[in-house]
Amino acid sequence: MNKKEKPEAENRPDNTAFTQQRLPAWQPMLSAGIVIPLFLIIGLIFIGIGVALFVTSRDLQVLEMDYTGMEQNSPCFSCSDPDQKNCKCTLDFNLDKLFEGPVFFYYALTNYFQNQRSYGVSKDDYQLSGDLDNFKDPDSTCSPYRYDSNNNPIVPCGSLANSMFNDTFKLYQLVAGTKKEVPLDGKGIAWWTDYNIKYRNPSVTPLKNAFNGTVKPLFWPRPAYELDPTDPANNGFINQDFLVWMRRAALPNFRKLYRRITEGDYSTGLPEGNYSLEISYNYPVLNFDGRKKVVFTNVSWMGGKNEFLGIAYLVIGSLCIVMSVVMLIVYAKFKFPEED
């Protein structure tokens, strides 16, 4: 026994609640007594929310019009021919009651895969944040829209920017045979952070100079610094329409905000009457079997019209209540065996 006697404290395990696995613990029990009221309460709350959502969504007005021009009788049929340039068509419609404001004007595309990976990565974030180095040498992800055939850098580069939606719309109300233009508000249609932080123009004045030695995207009619001739603050990369386009849609059928109708006589909505939408038809969609639509709608606290949420809440809420009743019956029959 020459093993040296170690002091007892050295080897003895600590007698703490943790080491002995005796930490005080809360042991919740999901018994019927808890679950039945829980389901009941959840059910009631869900039904409440569901009703609110349902009613709100039901009261929202939506006017959706396809203007692709597939059909012979469609006003834009002539424009759907890909050879037509600068084609204009007019879509007439009638509102039989007041379209409550503020009215939001969306364009919608279908079968358009903005969420494809190769498409989505085809942009240069640094270029878009105003980095002049990337003006000269766009990121390689931009190809095949990185340089044009003369090897000039494209700004903004990449498929995403290149394919920016370029149909434009003008809305007129037909009052006593005359066209009265409805003012469309193009501000605040993109995310605030996109407009103010994420996308930046290079700090060069005038902006045009920054684009020296670059070319506009091949598909664009005008260079980026001339996107909005009416508002100098809405040009370059911080053009609202551009920003809306650059935020890729999640699904192949999507809508994007085009304008809001908030001004003048129409701030409370579009009064009943006849309207005429003048479309400059530029954007080709037929070769990939896509559709173009315009959507007029109003929004509420829950956003745009969406039946799904309200119905889902109502269904789940009722299911919860049904389940609690079933449980009540089951446990009444079995006399709450686990409560003994």
Add this chain to the structure above:
Amino acid sequence: MLRRRLNRLLGGDERRVDSRTVYVGHRSSPDSEGFIPPKFCDNRIVSSKYTVWNFLPKNLFEQFRRIANFYFLIIFLVQVIVDTPTSPVTSGLPLFFVITVTAIKQGYEDWLRHKADNEVNKYLVTVLEDGQRIRKESEKIKQVGDVVEVEEDETFPCDLILLQSSRDDDTCFVTTASLDGESNHKTHYTVPDTEKDLESLSATIECEQPQPDLYFVGRMHIYKNNQEPIVSLGPENLLLKGATLKNTQKICVAVYTGMETKMALNYQGKSQKRSVVESINAFLLVYLCILVSKALVCTTLKYVWQGKPGQDEPWYNEKTQREKDTNLYLKMFTDFLSFMVLFNFIIPVSMYVTVEMQKFLGSFFITWDKDFFDNEIKEGALVNTSDLNEELGQVEYVFTDKTGTLTQNNMEFIECCIDGFQYKHRDASSELDGFCVTDGPVSKLQQKAGREKEELFLRALCLCHTVQVKESTEPCLDQVDGLNNQVDGLGIDGDGLGIDGALSHLEEQRGFIASSPDEIALVKGAMYGFTFLGLESKTMKILNRNNDVEYELLHVLNFDPVRRRMSVIVRSSSDTLLFCKGADSSIFPRVRQEEVERIRLHVERNATLQEGYRTLCVAYKLLSAGEYAQADAGLREARLALQDREEKLMAVYNQVETGMSLIGATAVEDLQEEAAETMEALQGAGMKVWVLTGDKMETAKSTCYACRLFQKSTELLELTVRTLDDENRRREEKLHDLLLDYHKKAVQDAPPVKEGVTSWSSSQDYGFIVDGASLSMILNSSSDSSNSRYKNLFLQICQNCTAVLCCRMAPLQKAQIVKMVKNSKGSPITLSIGDGANDVSMILEAHVGIIKGKEGRQAVRNSDYAIPKLKHLKKLLLAHGHLYYVRIAHLVQYFFYKNLCFILPQFLYQFFCGYSQQPLYDAAYLTMYNICFTSMPILAYSLLEQHICIEVLLDNATLYEIAKNAMLRWRPFLYWTVLGLFHGLLFFFGVWYLFYNPALQDNGQVFGNWSYGTIVFTVLVFTVTLKLALDTRHWTWINHFVIWGSLAFYVFFSFFWGGIIPFLSQQRLYFVFANMLSSVSAWLVIILLILLSLLPEILLVVFRKPRGPHSRQ
């Protein structure tokens, strides 16, 4: 290993010779010129796997040999090489994490091994070099042939040949406690005819090359003047490394060193044990199939989809020139790889690291458990392999050694029976010199045997033994005082010995040395009246109450296992007496028959039915002068005989030991603390306990009774040499008949055991006894067909018995049995518990090996767990094991679940993004999901969960039983997979319906694809965490902290990543999360989906409850 292999290569010649020559003290023999010292390995013990230098490459190599790690490495490389949707960081970071954590863990474990090695290697030994004594570290013994001096209580540093002893009789005592757990002393002898002066000794030893078996033969050439006497060496001259020297100081020479010592050879090759949790490999395969089929489906659909006009390359998404040029099939292949990479998270990298961490950290709870702390050895439990924690919860067969495991090897005198009257020292009802009478023989009135008989009995106990009083450094007087005190103590307080166990145990250790612990117990037992003071030159001194009595010791008729008794012939002042003690079966035929019956009652009751004590009978015989002279002559003659000495001695012994009178019987308690309770608990938990012992049947049987493995009602089926020996027939036939007979009894006639009902509650219990010889007949039967048939019969019988006792087992046979059961149908989990080297083979063979006690340092190293006492096994299995199993099973299933519902939406998204491998989630989310957001709650759960609290588990052993790995079978796996599918579908399509109109904010702005992914991901993280919260039954503050902390961290991280910090403003998720939170609809859909995912779960819990077999509280 490498070193050994090298040695084998280099020492090729040596091999061929198959023997080695050792030059004692490196002095060449006179005749061999040009002496070249042969190369032997040095004395370092290396059990560690790595060194500082080779750790990194070797460890990495070993880790990537694991199929899972290799898979992740491949994925990582694919990501680096091919243009894939996610950056290499997403899978590289977790892989790096896994590899690092595993490397740290293995490094730590190897560091522990290094420490243990160092403890052995740095042990100081004295080496004689050129006549000088030098203290050296053990590893510095350079070579075979060094002469080493070992002092008392030192451990032998290598295998040694004993040259010289400080004792006059050229012997030394050795205890091999650290090798086989036997704490008794073994005698070894010096090489005869060596000179006292080692300086001038010039000799060579020729012996075998190192071999693992413990047998040893060799020759020693001594060059003395011109003579060359050759002395033969045997195992009695060889001292094994690891044993401890007692009582002497002596000098010896090294023959085998370092990794070539017999001990090291025996301990090598500890194989890696794999846990059942590795059955997740099957699950992994399923998920791999899911992964591959997902990728295949996507690739196929992609090309089908692209076949439609306008889809392949719409004008807005033109391909680059390179893409156009790429070969179609190559493109398909890279697409397939990209999909694999995109979905690879379904096979959780982090599961491995979490499992590893859970095992590693979880094992601390075993070492920390203060219930495993033993005050005597001042140590707690030890975990050597944390990989097997959960196996402890699945044990079906427990194989236990008897000696030292079930029994203490530290005997305690319990009672005796003198002339038919029973004396028990524990009870204090009536006293007689420390004894008390509790109950008389069954038929008689309560009375005592005559005083004369009592004294005779005690005197017999005192004299008939081979115990030696140790020549202690303390003055002899002290010892006597000490013993006197003890006698007094016992006389006054009947419980003295029991209570002061620890104290008197120490006294005992110091006081007596004997070859068998029960002798000590008996000598101590006799202290009620007589105290043995020692043997001095053939005179035994005895303290009889107050006066010394001396007896002249004339002859010792040694104990041997065949006779199973021993005798002494002593001469007192008046007459010559023979005292004999031995097993009842060997004494009863040799005493006058009329005395037998009275004692037999006691003996049988003690031995079997009731207490299970170890009993010995004591007899005496008065020898007349004539008889003695005759015996004396016979003995002397036999001892001097050169041929057949053994037989002749035996004949004389048998002749002398006849016609004795029986005085009484003793009963010695030998069980471990709470052995019976522990065994009962194990059986109650549905485990089958098999006792595998090298001991003889009778003692083993009585131990089984004492442990309540066999009950009174148990019908014993015996398959031993005794039952097989039938004069008329051959053993094989008899074996065949018996096997069929027992099989009929135990298997066919037994009522069919229903699934889920524990078999031990069935009407008739059977116990099966088999001995080594019969077993080897069963296992090695001559013909192959009958061999496997016998084996099957035997297994079936055994499996239907509540307890099986295998006695007279060789260590290898123990392992054979374990192996047989392990590989039987259903491959049950086996556990072996033993206490020493003879159990190592079975410990290594079983799924889980446990060493009881800490004596054998080397044996401990080979075990998976070490516990100080047998009784700790109960808590280790019933509480720790059960909890670990439940925890890890849940951990594994949960991991598959959470990754399935993580990746399923990403898969579904492919259908809506033109199969373009667009990830649904941001790369940061992909990477962090398993590492940060969902890893801590499950880790905390898997460390702290107690679905049933420990006390309840210990009280109700039946709770232990989770049949056949039930929680890791296909059913629960299917449940979790379906749950994962359900959740995944729900998350994706819930949000999909919401995105029917992506204008989700009250300002009419629309959400894009990253918002979509972030909403799904938020629902995912919350649901998965709350699902775990629902499953948690034991909420400590840590669980609260980790679960709510993880969710908070997710939110915090999302804000952070979403661009609170300006430099992240180029991030694609910039403000996505904050914008999402500003949308009421997003909130509502998140809440809806979380609740919808969890409500069925809650329902399930509630509806399952009434049918559950036991409620938790």
